[in-house]
Amino acid sequence: xxxxxxxxxxxxxxxxxxxLKQDVSDRKRAAQEIHxxxxxxxxxxxPNRFMLIERLASLQARHQRSGDDVHVLLLxxxxxxxxxxxxxxxxxxxxxxxxxxxxxxxxxEPGMVLGRYGGEEFAxxxxxxxxxxxxxxxxxxxxxxxxxxxxxxxxxxxxxxxxVSIGLTLSLRGESVEELLN
Numbered sequence: 566x567x568x569x570x571x572x573x574x575x576x577x578x579x580x581x582x583x584x585l586k587q588d589v590s591d592r593k594r595a596a597q598e599i600h601x602x603x604x605x606x607x608x609x610x611x612p613n614r615f616m617l618i619e620r621l622a623s624l625q626a627r628h629q630r631s632g633d634d635v636h637v638l639l640l641x642x643x644x645x646x647x648x649x650x651x652x653x654x655x656x657x658x659x660x661x662x663x664x665x666x667x668x669x670x671x672x673x674e675p676g677m678v679l680g681r682y683g684g685e686e687f688a689x690x691x692x693x694x695x696x697x698x699x700x701x702x703x704x705x706x707x708x709x710x711x712x713x714x715x716x717x718x719x720x721x722x723x724x725x726x727x728x729v730s731i732g733l734t735l736s737l738r739g740e741s742v743e744e745l746l747n
Contacts, residue, residue, distance in 0.1 A: 608659055609666035612680035617688050620678055622742050624692055635695040636736045638688065638745055639704055641669070641711075644728040646685035653725065657718040661727055664716045672710050674703075697735060704731045 566589045572581040604616040612620070624636050643665065650658040662685065669679050669687060678690040689707070694700055708729055715724040734745055 606681040608662055609681050611666055611670075611687075612678065614680070614683050617678070617680040617682060617690070618742055618746075620680075620690060621745065624690065625736060625740070625742055625745070635693070637691040637694045637697075637700040637703075637733055638736070639691065639700070639707070639731055639733045640682065640746075641687040641689070641707065642730045642732075643685035644730055649725055653718045653723065654720050656720055657716075657723075657725060660719050661716045661725055664714060665711055665727060665729075668710050668714050669707060672707055695735070700733050700735070704733055707731065 566587045568585045570583050570585075571579040572583060574580055604613060605611065606613045621638065643661070646658065646661070649661055662681075665687065666679075666681065669689070673679055673689075676692050678692070680688050682688040689703075691700060691703060694703075708731055711727055711729050715726060717723070718725055736745060
């Protein structure tokens with residue numbers, strides 16, 4: 566950041582300039598970190614619930630205006646996740662969440678938005694998807710991909726098997742973001 570001020574003589578002419586320089590790199594890094602913490606999950610680096618709701622609200626508003634683009638919301642919940650945490654510890658649970666996040670990210674198609682909704686829940690937005698059959702195929706592909714991976718526990722030699730339950734909803738005119746999430 567630079568501020569330049571002219572030095573004027575009594576007759577009004579400018580004879581010098583004074584520059585005040587300040588390095589704002591730390592401030593910019595701090596602002597970026599605050600943004601990251603506010604919008605992204607710290608464990609998986611995926612968009613968090615706040616960012617997902619913001620994106621869903623944006624899609625809903627666009628849908629309300631145009632009526633053309635319909636979208637699908639998928640909510641994925643890891644089955645019996647509490648049992649993994651209780652039996653193998655939170656490090657194992659974190660490893661499972663990271664692996665599931667990576668697996669889901671690998672399966673995304675252009676335009677899809679993946680985020681960690683909370684706890685052991687993930688959400689995927691499929692914009693411009695009016696075909697329920699296509700949404701079901703995507704959900705099944707995601708389920709198969711997640712369940713095909715075994716996660717090695719960081720606290721033991723155990724391989725952890727993960728299964729998921731997936732719910733989906735098609736956005737309809739007039740529905741609020743809260744109604745879609747419910």
